[in-house]
Amino acid sequence: xxLISIENLSYEVAGARILSDISVxxxxxxxxxxxxxxGAGKSSLFSHVARLLPLQTGRIxxxxxxxxxxxxxxxxxxxxILPQQVHFATRLTVxxxxxxxxxxxxxxxxxxxxxxxVDVALAAFELTPLADRFLDTLSGGQRHKAHVAMIYAxxxxxxxxDEPLNNLDIAASRTLMALLRRLADDEGKTVVxxxxxxxxxxxxxxxxVVLKSGRIEREGKPSDLVTEAxxxxxxxxxxxxxxxxxxxxxxx
Amino acid sequence: MRARSTLICAMLLALSCVLFMTLGAKGNWxxxxxxxxxxxxxxxxxxxxxxxxxxxxxxISRNHILTPSIMGFDALYxxxxxxxxxxxxxxxFNHLPSEFVFFAHISLLIGAALILFGxxxxxxxxxxxxxxxxxxxxxxxxxxxxxxxxxxxxPSEFATIQVxxxxxxxxxxxxxLWISAxxxxxxxxLSWQMRRQLDVLGLGFEMATxxxxxxxxxxxxxxxxxxxxxxxxxxxxxxxAFLGLLVVSIARLISPNETHAVLIPLSALIxxxxxxxxxxxxxxxxxxSTPLAVVIDFVGGxxxxxxxxxxxxx
Amino acid sequence: xxxxxxxxFLAVGILVLAAISxxxxxxxxxxxxxxxxxxxxGLVLDSRLPRTFATLIAGAALAVCGMIMQMLVRNRFxxxxxxxxxxxxxxGILVVTLFLxxxxxxxxxxxxxxxxxxxxxxxxxxxxxxxxxxxxxxxLVAILxxxxxxxxxxxxxxxxDMLQFIDTWLNGDFSGVMRGRYELLWIAAVxxxxxxxxxxxxxxxxxxxxxxxxxxxxYDQVMILGLLAVSVVxxxxxxxxxxxxxxxxxxxxxxxxxxGDNLRATLPLTALCGAMLxxxxxxxxxxxxxxxxxxxxxxxxxxxxxxFLWLLYSGPKHAR
Numbered sequence: 001x002x003l004i005s006i007e008n009l010s011y012e013v014a015g016a017r018i019l020s021d022i023s024v025x026x027x028x029x030x031x032x033x034x035x036x037x038x039g040a041g042k043s044s045l046f047s048h049v050a051r052l053l054p055l056q057t058g059r060i061x062x063x064x065x066x067x068x069x070x071x072x073x074x075x076x077x078x079x080x081i082l083p084q085q086v087h088f089a090t091r092l093t094v095x096x097x098x099x100x101x102x103x104x105x106x107x108x109x110x111x112x113x114x115x116x117x118v119d120v121a122l123a124a125f126e127l128t129p130l131a132d133r134f135l136d137t138l139s140g141g142q143r144h145k146a147h148v149a150m151i152y153a154x155x156x157x158x159x160x161x162d163e164p165l166n167n168l169d170i171a172a173s174r175t176l177m178a179l180l181r182r183l184a185d186d187e188g189k190t191v192v193x194x195x196x197x198x199x200x201x202x203x204x205x206x207x208x209v210v211l212k213s214g215r216i217e218r219e220g221k222p223s224d225l226v227t228e229a230x231x232x233x234x235x236x237x238x239x240x241x242x243x244x245x246x247x248x249x250x251x252x
Numbered sequence: 253m254r255a256r257s258t259l260i261c262a263m264l265l266a267l268s269c270v271l272f273m274t275l276g277a278k279g280n281w282x283x284x285x286x287x288x289x290x291x292x293x294x295x296x297x298x299x300x301x302x303x304x305x306x307x308x309x310x311x312i313s314r315n316h317i318l319t320p321s322i323m324g325f326d327a328l329y330x331x332x333x334x335x336x337x338x339x340x341x342x343x344x345f346n347h348l349p350s351e352f353v354f355f356a357h358i359s360l361l362i363g364a365a366l367i368l369f370g371x372x373x374x375x376x377x378x379x380x381x382x383x384x385x386x387x388x389x390x391x392x393x394x395x396x397x398x399x400x401x402x403x404x405x406x407p408s409e410f411a412t413i414q415v416x417x418x419x420x421x422x423x424x425x426x427x428x429l430w431i432s433a434x435x436x437x438x439x440x441x442l443s444w445q446m447r448r449q450l451d452v453l454g455l456g457f458e459m460a461t462x463x464x465x466x467x468x469x470x471x472x473x474x475x476x477x478x479x480x481x482x483x484x485x486x487x488x489x490x491x492x493a494f495l496g497l498l499v500v501s502i503a504r505l506i507s508p509n510e511t512h513a514v515l516i517p518l519s520a521l522i523x524x525x526x527x528x529x530x531x532x533x534x535x536x537x538x539x540x541s542t543p544l545a546v547v548i549d550f551v552g553g554x555x556x557x558x559x560x561x562x563x564x565x566x
Numbered sequence: 567x568x569x570x571x572x573x574x575f576l577a578v579g580i581l582v583l584a585a586i587s588x589x590x591x592x593x594x595x596x597x598x599x600x601x602x603x604x605x606x607x608g609l610v611l612d613s614r615l616p617r618t619f620a621t622l623i624a625g626a627a628l629a630v631c632g633m634i635m636q637m638l639v640r641n642r643f644x645x646x647x648x649x650x651x652x653x654x655x656x657x658g659i660l661v662v663t664l665f666l667x668x669x670x671x672x673x674x675x676x677x678x679x680x681x682x683x684x685x686x687x688x689x690x691x692x693x694x695x696x697x698x699x700x701x702x703x704x705x706l707v708a709i710l711x712x713x714x715x716x717x718x719x720x721x722x723x724x725x726x727d728m729l730q731f732i733d734t735w736l737n738g739d740f741s742g743v744m745r746g747r748y749e750l751l752w753i754a755a756v757x758x759x760x761x762x763x764x765x766x767x768x769x770x771x772x773x774x775x776x777x778x779x780x781x782x783x784x785y786d787q788v789m790i791l792g793l794l795a796v797s798v799v800x801x802x803x804x805x806x807x808x809x810x811x812x813x814x815x816x817x818x819x820x821x822x823x824x825x826g827d828n829l830r831a832t833l834p835l836t837a838l839c840g841a842m843l844x845x846x847x848x849x850x851x852x853x854x855x856x857x858x859x860x861x862x863x864x865x866x867x868x869x870x871x872x873x874f875l876w877l878l879y880s881g882p883k884h885a886r
Contacts, residue, residue: 050458050461050462051461052457052458052461069466072461072464072465072466073464075464076462076463076464077464080462081458081461081462082462083458086456086458086459092510100451100452100455100459100463101463103448103452103463103464103465104463104464107448108448108449108451108452109448151462154462154463
């Protein structure tokens with residue numbers, strides 16, 4: 001089946017339960033946002049699907065491919081992940097970074113179609129003029145775009161991003177979300193994104209999964225879910241919800 | 253640009269080797285060839301082993317100011333020697349055949365390295381830092397223990413057991429050359445084969461996992477190679493703390509490209525130049541009696557500090 | 567309360583150990599004879615008592631300086647003897663011995679302090695460049711840095727054929743302590759005691775520059791004073807008895823874990839604990855292979871390394 005399926009996932013650290021028996025399916029296609037208050041377990045859930053954390057209990061599979069170490073290579077061609085913080089010691093140009101995105105396909109020996117894909121990625125993210133600049137000479141926003149371009153070049157069905165908007169200003173955030181939207185709409189990719197800003201989730205996501213205290217509280221469409229009732233039950237706050245067009249908007 | 257750097261270094265190395273062999277050579281040419289040739293081979297082997305071990309280690313630890321030699325593996329060997337001497341006496345120890353001692357030395361070092369690396373319980377950098385620090389402290393501990401044991405054995409002597417605190421490039425046991433050469437060659441080929449995977453590893457745990465690499469396993473593989481290389485070079489000439497650092501820092505400086513396909517051979521070349529040219533200059537040109545290792549540690553350390561301060565290199 | 571019980575324990579411990587220290591040695595001494603026998607009394611006054619004082623002062627001063635350095639660098643795993651200050655002092659002494667052999671002890675001391683200060687400043691400059699997210703990088707760089715300076719000292723010593731000398735400076739040993747040969751250490755004691763006057767300021771500096779400025783402190787001034795104190799004590803220790811490793815590292819950590827970091831309260835405890843540690847190590851060194859002596863540097867090398875490892879692996883996990 002074409003989706004990400006999570007069954008009975010639990011996660012404990014030093015006696016504290018971070019995730020309790022989570023079972024959910026993330027649909028293929030469109031943009032799915034994982035939201036929830038601080039400490040809900042969103043990043044932990046992300047890390048499990050991204051196979052950054054080993055499974056303690058439960059099962060996760062992506063398009064029927066089980067998430068476990070032996071499927072590592074196949075998974076890297078199926079889903080691409082962008083964690084919250086990426087900083088590395090090696091000096092790379094933008095092009096070199098994006099070329100790494102082709103590694104799951106060519107193991108480092110790039111062929112013509114790999115180079116072509118890199119050029120496509122550069123163009124899609126408007127990075128072509130910066131292609132031969134070193135990453136540390138770019139601004140934070142540009143660097144971030146380069147990283148997204150890299151996972152785009154990985155050419156996977158699924159893209160997972162963990163709070164990518166954290167250090168971006170409003171313009172850069174909107175650009176990135178619009179880009180992800182376009183990837184989902186025009187290229188049929190499935191984007192799963194962890195967000196803490198509920199308004200961006202409401203505006204750009206097709207499907208929301210709400211977590212609280214390590215459990216799935218609700219899931220569904222933003223227009224159905226983002227209500228004052230949700231805010232008071234899950235977030236324990238009594239903010240107002242207004243409608244802008246058909247999109248709900250939480251007044252901060 | 254980088255091809256040119258490598259080419260220049262290769263030529264410099266060739267020049268250094270020629271000078272090493274010919275400068276101040278007296279007497280029978282056959283003898284000189286044999287005697288100096290073996291020493292040259294030893295220097296080249298040690299250079300390549302140390303530089304490659306450092307490159308691999310820096311990639312795994314994602315840090316450009318570390319080197320595996322600082323983890324004091326040699327100190328463990330010194331301690332074992334002290335214990336052996338304590339039990340069977342110095343004379344008994346000197347009777348042991350050198351090949352046996354060499355193999356025991358290498359096995360011990362590899363074993364210790366693996367145990368130490370086995371404490372690497374996570375991919376988090378903190379664990380790696382802690383492991384390196386542990387290695388260093390164990391080095392201090394073992395050195396102090398050895399000093400302690402020697403004092404217990406013979407306290408009347410002013411314990412001048414410098415216990416190989418510096419490498420001796422001058423008195424290399426050339427019997428062990430073939431074994432070292434073989435081991436180094438095999439390990440270097442394996443490292444070379446891993447070069448692309450090492451590039452990916454250098455991107456960090458998350459990115460490497462994203463691209464499908466088994467990070468923990470690759471780290472252990474690379475660390476085993478590091479252990480062997482460090483063991484061989486230490487067994488052959490003793491501890492060489494800053495040689496790797498010095499050489500790899502220079503390589504990074506002159507080559508803008510940091511892929512392992514370039515870094516590994518370039519560092520090896522530079523290491524060869526430093527050792528061969530260094531030994532030649534020190535011995536033949538300046539006629540100094542200071543051991544090369546002391547000079548390298550001093551100069552290497554100084555260069556490294558300057559780099560650290562200027563570039564804030566990590 | 568933790569602090570009171572610790573203080574009591576330490577004070578009593580030191581008194582007992584000091585008594586033992588006076589009576590342990592190559593020449594056997596019995597308590598009764600001391601007051602009757604002129605020679606015995608002479609021995610006590612010329613050798614045993616000075617040695618006891620020297621160990622107490624060195625231990626206390628080094629522990630206090632270790633604590634101060636940890637506040638200045640904002641890292642728990644550094645101490646002057648292994649972070650370049652001690653080696654810097656040795657370099658200074660070496661240089662002055664080579665180029666100004668007739669210089670007075672005051673000149674030697676000043677130069678050693680100056681080189682120690684420069685080394686410490688260098689270390690601070692480097693530490694500023696390190697990413698704060700990796701606290702363990704600091705002790706690592708510290709040890710490397712100290713090793714480099716040590717290599718420099720060895721290099722110069724090799725050239726000048728003075729290897730045996732640097733051994734006395736780089737390896738702490740109290741066996742040569744006699745009346746008339748150790749008095750400089752009292753200066754170290756005074757300096758260490760003076761730091762107590764600004765103990766609070768050191769504690770605030772330990773919170774960082776922003777916090778210090780926020781609380782109206784002259785951050786740079788406190789840093790300089792701290793470094794100066796550390797350098798003076800290190801230089802004096804190296805000149806008189808040689809480098810004594812690890813005391814400045816493990817004692818502040820032990821006290822901090824037991825009693826917290828309110829320096830005004832804990833600095834005296836740190837001093838007491840350091841004094842007791844070095845004194846007991848010296849006594850052990852005198853007993854274990856009686857009548858020969860094992861230098862305190864070796865004993866502490868083993869003990870200190872072991873405790874350091876324990877500190878590394880126990881206690882609160884570092885923030886990631």
